[in-house]
Amino acid sequence: xxxxxxxxxxxxGREYPVDPIYVCEFCFGPLEVVYDYKKxxxxxTRKNIEKREKSLWRYKELLPIDGEPQVGLKSGFTPxxxxxxxxxxxxxxxxxxxxxxxxxxxxxxxDRVVAVAxxxxxxxxxxTVACASTGNLAHSVSxxxxxAGFKRFVFIPATLEQSKIVASLVYEPNLVAVDxxxxxxxxxxxxxxxxxxxxxxxxxxxPFYAEGSKTQxxxxxxxxxxxxxxxxxxxxxSGSLLTKIWKSFKExxxxxxxxxxxxxxxxxQATGCSPIAAAIxxxxxxxxxxxxxxxxxxxxxxxxxxGFYASHIVKETGGxxxxxxxxxxxxxxxxxxxxxxxxxxxxxxVTVAAAKKLIEQGRIGRxxxxxxxxxxxxxxxxxxxxxHTTEVHHIxxxxxxxxxxxxxxxxxx
Ligand SMILES: *Cc1c(COP(=O)(O)O)cnc(C)c1O
Numbered sequence: 001x002x003x004x005x006x007x008x009x010x011x012x013g014r015e016y017p018v019d020p021i022y023v024c025e026f027c028f029g030p031l032e033v034v035y036d037y038k039k040x041x042x043x044x045t046r047k048n049i050e051k052r053e054k055s056l057w058r059y060k061e062l063l064p065i066d067g068e069p070q071v072g073l074k075s076g077f078t079p080x081x082x083x084x085x086x087x088x089x090x091x092x093x094x095x096x097x098x099x100x101x102x103x104x105x106x107x108x109x110x111d112r113v114v115a116v117a118x119x120x121x122x123x124x125x126x127x128t129v130a131c132a133s134t135g136n137l138a139h140s141v142s143x144x145x146x147x148a149g150f151k152r153f154v155f156i157p158a159t160l161e162q163s164k165i166v167a168s169l170v171y172e173p174n175l176v177a178v179d180x181x182x183x184x185x186x187x188x189x190x191x192x193x194x195x196x197x198x199x200x201x202x203x204x205x206x207p208f209y210a211e212g213s214k215t216q217x218x219x220x221x222x223x224x225x226x227x228x229x230x231x232x233x234x235x236x237x238s239g240s241l242l243t244k245i246w247k248s249f250k251e252x253x254x255x256x257x258x259x260x261x262x263x264x265x266x267x268x269q270a271t272g273c274s275p276i277a278a279a280i281x282x283x284x285x286x287x288x289x290x291x292x293x294x295x296x297x298x299x300x301x302x303x304x305x306x307g308f309y310a311s312h313i314v315k316e317t318g319g320x321x322x323x324x325x326x327x328x329x330x331x332x333x334x335x336x337x338x339x340x341x342x343x344x345x346x347x348x349x350v351t352v353a354a355a356k357k358l359i360e361q362g363r364i365g366r367x368x369x370x371x372x373x374x375x376x377x378x379x380x381x382x383x384x385x386x387x388h389t390t391e392v393h394h395i396x397x398x399x400x401x402x403x404x405x406x407x408x409x410x411x412x413x
Contacts, residue, residue: 002066003040007031007207010309018064020124020199022206030305031207033064041255046226056112056215062251063215064208065119071148072115076215078103080223080371085339086352090359094369096229097336098220100376101344106143106167107377108136108298108345109216109241114144114201116212121199127151128198132189134182134237134298135164136376141201142171153198155185160297161383181292183303202238206305213241217248220371221258228258230368231319233266233355235347235375236276237301239310242267245373246313266364267314267321268354270294270346274323276307280314281321287311295326295384296346298376320363324353330388332356333378343378351375 007016011029022031044061052058056076057069079099087095104111114137121129130153131141138154145152152173156165157180168175178185186203193200201209221228228249234242246265252258269277272294275287287307292300304310314321324332329346332353336342344352355372358364378385393409395401 003035003061004064004066005034005036008034020126020204022204033207033211035062035251037251037254044255044257046222046257049222056115056212056219059215059218062211062218062248063116064211065116066123069115069119070122071118071144072105072111075104075111075115077219078216080220081340081342083340083372086336089335089339090356092359092364092366092368092370096220096224096369096371097340097342098216098223098371098373099342100216101342101348101374102377106136106139107380108139109213109373109375110136110140111144112215113137113209113212114140117199117201117205117209118144118148118150120205120208121150121201122148124199124205126197126199128153128196130154130189130192130198130200131202132156132182132186132200133202134300135160135380136298137202138168138173138175139164139171139380142168142173142175145173146171155189157181157185157297157300161381163382164297164380167380182301183289210240210244210306213244214248214251216241216373217245218252220245221249221252224369224371226257228252228261228263229371230262231264231266231364231370233268233351233358233364233370233372235268235296235299235351235354235373236304236307236310237299238304239267239276239306239308241373241375242310243306243313246317263317264319264364265313265317266319266354266358267310268351269321269323270296270299270329270350271323271325272296273300273302275302276304276310277321277323279307279311281323285311294329294346295381296329296350297381298345298347299350320358320361322354322357322361324350324357328353330384333385334388336374337378342374344374345376345378345381346384347376348374348378349384 009024332349
């Protein structure tokens, strides 16, 4: 089995065999997985996909594994929700929420990348898996690594939300909290990856790991009835998810599953960490690293590895980018919750608030079909809402006290 023809440098095009490597030895460009699309085209058809189990592995020919899937067998195939209430609130006709906050083992889209990364780690013969994480990756590596029987080292910035730390610790990984921001954690992890033979999912096996993100894009197309949307709005940390959603659309076109592809890709970031959105808005190629300061901690990567490629895709497809303040993020989370009954984490607030701005600016057309990507569950970042929710009605246990509440809120039958 296996449909991968090798690895290739995204900059100079030099080719490499399939190994746990991630940068070009000659130009230091990032390596990317290359597939034999002619071969895939013969086996991967709409009919074949539709017959398969509803998980991210239904697109396995377009994922970089040689044998059968081994990890995250139930991950993926999350709901695509037609969001008519939110559409009305934002003043558009057709809006969908791709809801990766549910149906995954650890309730974020990181379960996609980790399913692929850990299957590949096993194929490479690694016994220890590791990651540098802004929170969600830590959950997924801790949980899925436990189930698959790997030793696990998980590195996070020490300032992460308390609830995010607990949600990793429960799986008993070796959790290392580093005094520093994500970019400093990542730098340390690159050094460790050079010294220890571990599978750092987002460092030395990053080319394979990142491919898992494509499954969110494949599902969007399939769930829209094998059509591409006019617009897709994607939250960006390193920018990897955005590049892979676009890659997935192009691959479906390449193998003939998609007839037309004219989607515009939009990037969403928090103003407190918006190196990718800033470059796009300024019309430059140069991603200027920043020191993150935002409630959207899962997106707080100041020096984004795929920022350059993400900004190119946005430009090439005719999309745009927006960044939103912490206040707008909270408003975005609340709007999604009260219109669609979906509790997303801060990153979801970023996506909703950015989409709102892009619609108001006319960059997203009111009569077009738009998909917004919700990537993580709100129960993970409850602290962010402290002081921003409506009040509890606290009463004595009698009917008069309760009816006082009804009077106070002006309820009438
Ligand atoms: C990791 C993450 C993203 C995006 O990550 P990229 O590095 O841009 O691929 C988006 N949302 C959430 C909730 C995440 O945890």
